[in-house]
Amino acid sequence: MRALLVGILMLLAMSAAHAVDLQGEELARYHALNAELRCLICQNRSIAESDAPLAQDLRAIVERQIADGRSDAEIKQYLVDRYGKWVLYDPPLDSATIILWAGPFVMLAIGLLVVFLLMRRRRGAPTASPPLDRERLDRVLDEQARDADPDSSEERS
Amino acid sequence: MIPEIGHFALILALGLATLQTLLPMYGIWRSRADCLAVAAPAAIGQFVMMGIAFVALGFAFYANDFSVAYVAANSNTQLPWFYRLSAIWGAHEGSLLLWMMLLAGWSLAVALASRTLPRDVASCVLAVMGAVSVGFLLFTLFTSNPFERQFPAPMEGRDLNPLLQDPGLVVHPPMLYMGYVGFAVAFAFAITALITGRVDSAWTRWTRPWTTAAWMFLTIGVTLGSWWAYKELGWGGWWFWDPVENASFMPWLVGTALIHSLAVTEKRGIFKSWTVLLAITAFALSLLGTFLVRSGVLISVHAFATDPTRGIYILTFFAVVVGGSLLLYALRAAQFEAGREPVAALSREGLLLLNNIFLVVAAAGVLLGTLYPILADSLGMGRISVGPPYFNKVFIPLTAPLVVLIGAAAVMAWKRTRADVLRSRLWLPLIISIVAGVALPLFTVGTTAVAAVAGCVLGCWAIVTAFEDIVRRSRGRRVMLPRNVVGMAIAHAGVGIFVIGISLVSGFGGEHDVRLAPGQSTEMVGYEFTFVGTRHVDGPNFVAEIGDFIVREDGRQIAELYPSKRRYNAGGQSMTEAGIDVGVTRDLYVSLGEPLSGDAWSVRIYHRPFVRWIWAGGFISALGGLIALTDKRYRRRRATADKPVATDRGLTTATA
Amino acid sequence: MRWRLVLPILIVFALIVLLGYGLTRRPDILPSAFIDKPAPAFDLPTLASDQERITVDDLKGRVTLVNVWASWCVACRAEHELITAVSRRTGVPVVGLNYKDTEANAKRWLGRYGNPFAVVAFDPTGATGIDWGVSAVPETFVVDAEGIIRYKVVGPITREEMNASLIPKLEQLKAKGS
Numbered sequence: 001m002r003a004l005l006v007g008i009l010m011l012l013a014m015s016a017a018h019a020v021d022l023q024g025e026e027l028a029r030y031h032a033l034n035a036e037l038r039c040l041i042c043q044n045r046s047i048a049e050s051d052a053p054l055a056q057d058l059r060a061i062v063e064r065q066i067a068d069g070r071s072d073a074e075i076k077q078y079l080v081d082r083y084g085k086w087v088l089y090d091p092p093l094d095s096a097t098i099i100l101w102a103g104p105f106v107m108l109a110i111g112l113l114v115v116f117l118l119m120r121r122r123r124g125a126p127t128a129s130p131p132l133d134r135e136r137l138d139r140v141l142d143e144q145a146r147d148a149d150p151d152s153s154e155e156r157s
Numbered sequence: 158m159i160p161e162i163g164h165f166a167l168i169l170a171l172g173l174a175t176l177q178t179l180l181p182m183y184g185i186w187r188s189r190a191d192c193l194a195v196a197a198p199a200a201i202g203q204f205v206m207m208g209i210a211f212v213a214l215g216f217a218f219y220a221n222d223f224s225v226a227y228v229a230a231n232s233n234t235q236l237p238w239f240y241r242l243s244a245i246w247g248a249h250e251g252s253l254l255l256w257m258m259l260l261a262g263w264s265l266a267v268a269l270a271s272r273t274l275p276r277d278v279a280s281c282v283l284a285v286m287g288a289v290s291v292g293f294l295l296f297t298l299f300t301s302n303p304f305e306r307q308f309p310a311p312m313e314g315r316d317l318n319p320l321l322q323d324p325g326l327v328v329h330p331p332m333l334y335m336g337y338v339g340f341a342v343a344f345a346f347a348i349t350a351l352i353t354g355r356v357d358s359a360w361t362r363w364t365r366p367w368t369t370a371a372w373m374f375l376t377i378g379v380t381l382g383s384w385w386a387y388k389e390l391g392w393g394g395w396w397f398w399d400p401v402e403n404a405s406f407m408p409w410l411v412g413t414a415l416i417h418s419l420a421v422t423e424k425r426g427i428f429k430s431w432t433v434l435l436a437i438t439a440f441a442l443s444l445l446g447t448f449l450v451r452s453g454v455l456i457s458v459h460a461f462a463t464d465p466t467r468g469i470y471i472l473t474f475f476a477v478v479v480g481g482s483l484l485l486y487a488l489r490a491a492q493f494e495a496g497r498e499p500v501a502a503l504s505r506e507g508l509l510l511l512n513n514i515f516l517v518v519a520a521a522g523v524l525l526g527t528l529y530p531i532l533a534d535s536l537g538m539g540r541i542s543v544g545p546p547y548f549n550k551v552f553i554p555l556t557a558p559l560v561v562l563i564g565a566a567a568v569m570a571w572k573r574t575r576a577d578v579l580r581s582r583l584w585l586p587l588i589i590s591i592v593a594g595v596a597l598p599l600f601t602v603g604t605t606a607v608a609a610v611a612g613c614v615l616g617c618w619a620i621v622t623a624f625e626d627i628v629r630r631s632r633g634r635r636v637m638l639p640r641n642v643v644g645m646a647i648a649h650a651g652v653g654i655f656v657i658g659i660s661l662v663s664g665f666g667g668e669h670d671v672r673l674a675p676g677q678s679t680e681m682v683g684y685e686f687t688f689v690g691t692r693h694v695d696g697p698n699f700v701a702e703i704g705d706f707i708v709r710e711d712g713r714q715i716a717e718l719y720p721s722k723r724r725y726n727a728g729g730q731s732m733t734e735a736g737i738d739v740g741v742t743r744d745l746y747v748s749l750g751e752p753l754s755g756d757a758w759s760v761r762i763y764h765r766p767f768v769r770w771i772w773a774g775g776f777i778s779a780l781g782g783l784i785a786l787t788d789k790r791y792r793r794r795r796a797t798a799d800k801p802v803a804t805d806r807g808l809t810t811a812t813a
Numbered sequence: 814m815r816w817r818l819v820l821p822i823l824i825v826f827a828l829i830v831l832l833g834y835g836l837t838r839r840p841d842i843l844p845s846a847f848i849d850k851p852a853p854a855f856d857l858p859t860l861a862s863d864q865e866r867i868t869v870d871d872l873k874g875r876v877t878l879v880n881v882w883a884s885w886c887v888a889c890r891a892e893h894e895l896i897t898a899v900s901r902r903t904g905v906p907v908v909g910l911n912y913k914d915t916e917a918n919a920k921r922w923l924g925r926y927g928n929p930f931a932v933v934a935f936d937p938t939g940a941t942g943i944d945w946g947v948s949a950v951p952e953t954f955v956v957d958a959e960g961i962i963r964y965k966v967v968g969p970i971t972r973e974e975m976n977a978s979l980i981p982k983l984e985q986l987k988a989k990g991s
Contacts, residue, residue, distance in 0.1 A: 031668060035545070035546075036544070036546050038542045038544065040843070040948035040949070041948050041949045042458075043456055043457060043458045043460065044397075044399050044400070044456045044457050044458045045397075045458055046544070046545075048392065049390070049392040049394070051733075051750060051751065053913070054948055054949070057939055057943060058943075061943065080846070081846065082846060082853075082943060082944060082945070082946040083843075083846055083946050083948065084539065084540060084843065084844070084845075084846035084946070085539060085540070085541045085542075086540045086541060086542050086843055087542070088541070088542060089542050089543070089544025089545060089546055089547070090544065090546030090547055090550075091541050091542065091543060091547060095538075096533055096536075096538035096539065096541065097529075097533075097541065099525075099529075099532070100525065100526065100529045100533075100543065100547070101547075101551075103521075103522070103525045104518060104519075104521065104522035104525065104551050104555060105551075105554075107518045107521050107522070108514070108515075108518045108555060111514035111515075111517070111518050112514060114514070115507075115510055115511060115514055118499075118500050118510065119499075119500055119501065119502045119507060430818065434821060437821075438821075441825070445828075448832065452832075452835075452836060453840070454832060454835035454836055454838070454840060455835075455840055456840050456841055465836050468836045469836060472829060472832055472833060472836065475829065475832075476829050479825050480822065480825060480826070480829070483821045483822035483825055484822055486818060486821060486822070487818045487819045487821070487822055490818050491815060491818060494815070528828075528831065528832075528835075530840070531831055531832070531834065531835040531838070531840075532831060534835075534838060535831060535834045535835075539844075540843055540844065
């Protein structure tokens with residue numbers, strides 16, 4: 001339903017599409033910024049990707065502000081002042097996003113710590129023949145049986 | 158009449174699925190072989206009923222039976238027949254039917270293969286799958302019945318969403334769902350292991366091929382989805398980190414981890430509880446994906462029409478299935494932890510352990526980023542968006558080490574490998590990778606940018622080491638290499654191709670927004686694009702403005718492109734269809750924007766170097782999975798599994 | 814029981830609580846960035862006459878409703894009747910912000926459906942709309958006597974919303990101001 005409404009809006013609002021006059025590095029900044037700004041009325045698209053009238057207006061604002069010599073940070077702040085942090089696809093690191101940014105790396109650190117501990121345990125443990133249990137013995141025999149068959153030997157030493 | 162037959166078949170399927178669940182469970186509890194024996198026939202019957210329901214809905218679409226509300230909402234007499242049939246899964250209700258149909262298909266496959274399994278194992282697996290079917294059938298029958306009639310029937314249907322009117326719809330959802338649902342088999346094996354208390358090498362040998370098959374389908378499904386979004390959404394991107402895309406990617410990451418940990422559990426008998434947990438998690442993430450796509454908790458460019466009441470049902474189902482499984486895990490998994498053996502850093506299991514850590518953390522990172530907007534909102538921190546810039550920054554450092562590890566995969570032996578063996582085998586591939594990885598970006602897109610070179614070196618590393626392994630092992634052999642070895646090498650080479658594709662398409666593609674009047678040209682990275690003009694064309698169910706473009710390189714014409722802007726008759730939605738010149742080393746992509754004054758149009762032109770490599774890598778990896786699946790080991794196991802494998806519960810095994 | 818084995822179910826429990834909370838929210842409805850902040854400055858001609866101008870200072874001194882609308886906006890027609898009703902029942906004047914429209918279409922629309930607005934600011938370029946953080950018309954802002962934005966409705970007002978939140982909010986602000 002909402003998509004339909006947006007579609008109707010797109011048809012009704014005669015577009016103000018125009019070609020971009022920026023060159024070189026400014027053009028690259030324009031594309032990069034558009035890709036980081038969320039179109040507010042679309043289903044999860046950046047303003048670079050949308051032809052909705054609002055996205056076109058916001059692209060024009062980005063273009064004009066780049067041409068006026070404003071920095072990326074200033075342009076983002078201009079839009080955040082009006083639309084809130086929701087417009088930023090690249091959420092800045094602050095108290096609200098610390099878990100978001102640190103989370104994956106903290107998890108990785110914990111994971112690597114677990115790996116380290118598992119591998120370290122070996123050094124502490126006696127390396128001389130650990131007792132073989134029955135299940136393990138069966139498995140070894142099973143593996144040997146298969147290793148004898150050239151077709152199924154997966155591992156090599 | 159036919160829709161009623163379909164509806165009735167669904168009800169019968171529910172009955173059979175209930176039998177398929179309850180009787181074998183009772184049989185395991187009471188050690189009753191007669192109850193266990195019900196599982197396979199019930200699963201076959203359930204599949205037949207689901208097939209009837211599916212065909213009935215297909216017929217309603219084919220015959221334009223608009224008295225069926227779902228058909229009226231998603232089809233139209235002008236729609237070509239192949240889209241009418243694919244429209245079965247074009248929206249919520251029918252796609253659920255596809256889900257269940259495929260689940261019944263996997264159950265059928267398990268039932269047919271069950272002769273090679275001990276009867277208690279086969280029956281328990283089928284019972285768990287039946288329970289999942291019951292949940293989905295109840296959901297469908299009570300909230301999302303695709304056969305619901307409406308009177309009076311409209312004369313004309315509302316048409317399929319134009320975004321879906323693409324060959325991608327025909328193939329992408331079935332493949333993706335085959336993958337999602339396929340993890341139900343691995344899940345069912347995991348639950349069976351927890352119930353019966355057995356995770357031995359026989360268990361892993363049964364579980365591995367099913368997992369690999371599901372993984373292969375999911376790989377194909379995700380790859381097709383990326384390719385479809387690229388050509389249909391009209392802005393030249395191939396992955397958007399949209400919640401729905403992430404929903405398919407998370408089970409893929411965990412499924413990949415599962416494939417690797419199953420190998421360790423089979424060969425070394427360790428990581429048992431971890432492997433069981435991964436099997437539960439992969440399917441839990443498939444269910445979570447279903448929830449995210451259908452509940453409307455997140456905004457997505459691909460979402461189905463959403464409805465919070467469906468969300469409540471799926472969340473409840475998720476809580477029962479996943480919560481129940483993990484409760485069972487918490488109570489029963491301790492028995493798998495006894496006698497854990499040490500893991501050497503320089504060993505194949507050590508390598509695979511690292512692989513698992515990176516894959517699982519990557520999946521958790523994707524989950525965190527996908528759900529963070531809800532988390533931030535719930536903690537009163539305001540509404541925020543988490544988009545591609547975040548995922549790219551976080552995901553690349555989490556996965557690049559994985560590609561480094563791939564290189565050592567072939568060389569590393571179980572238990573312990575000497576460092577000098579590693580060095581002696583890897584120095585040559587390393588040098589080749591560095592040379593090729595520097596040369597490739599330099600001579601193709603003309604860059605020495607660190608990101609591109611690093612990516613290409615990594616990609617080449619995965620390819621070269623995989624190739625080296627195959628060559629070394631084949632040398633002096635008369636018989637073919639085992640298929641699972643070949644499959645692994647091919648899958649890893651596919652990853653390398655994929656990584657090269659991403660490295661060169663990101664940041665080196667040109668893009669232009671230009672205003673072009675007929676006769677005007679624009680130039681981009683050595684290609685000259687001339688806009689000839691537009692013409693009006695009537696399609697089967699749309700009218701289109703087609704732009705004619707001629708592309709020249711060094712004054713020589715190399716392609717004609719016909720991007721178009723369609724307006725669909727039924728709903729009046731407009732869609733852009735890109736014009737794409739496909740090439741091995743680059744795509745040229747032209748998309749019509751809006752008509753401007755005069756006959757001019759705003760036009761978007763993209764140059765996408767090596768973008769095809771992304772999908773080629775995905776398909777090659779899936780091919781590796783297919784080859785591994787055909788390994789003799791699995792087939793011979795089936796032939797010899799008639800011997801009693803486990804009789805400790807006093808149950809007869811399936812010897813007939 | 815080892816904590817390691819219990820951890821997964823705890824994580825999933827937290828996940829379910831989070832997703833359950835998510836179900837109670839509408840992800841597509843955004844709060845305004847301006848709640849409890851001064852209304853953004855503007856200086857526009859009125860629709861009635863190019864000679865008259867209306868500025869943000871004209872909103873001060875009493876509670877006002879600012880309704881962003883356009884003649885091409887389908888949903889605006891749907892809420893038109895309710896906007897009129899709110900204004901009549903509370904006595905709060907409605908200032909229209911005519912967004913990205915043409916003068917002729919806007920006047921024709923008011924002529925056809927009736928004019929609920931005390932005054933209409935004419936913003937054909939949409940610049941003021943963007944300053945006010947308008948994403949999709951219609952949007953309705955409640956501005957108090959000090960010119961501070963206190964409440965915002967995104968999309969067409971519904972009857973339930975009008976009775977349950979909009980009118981009480983207006984009455985409360987009026988009472989505070991007097």
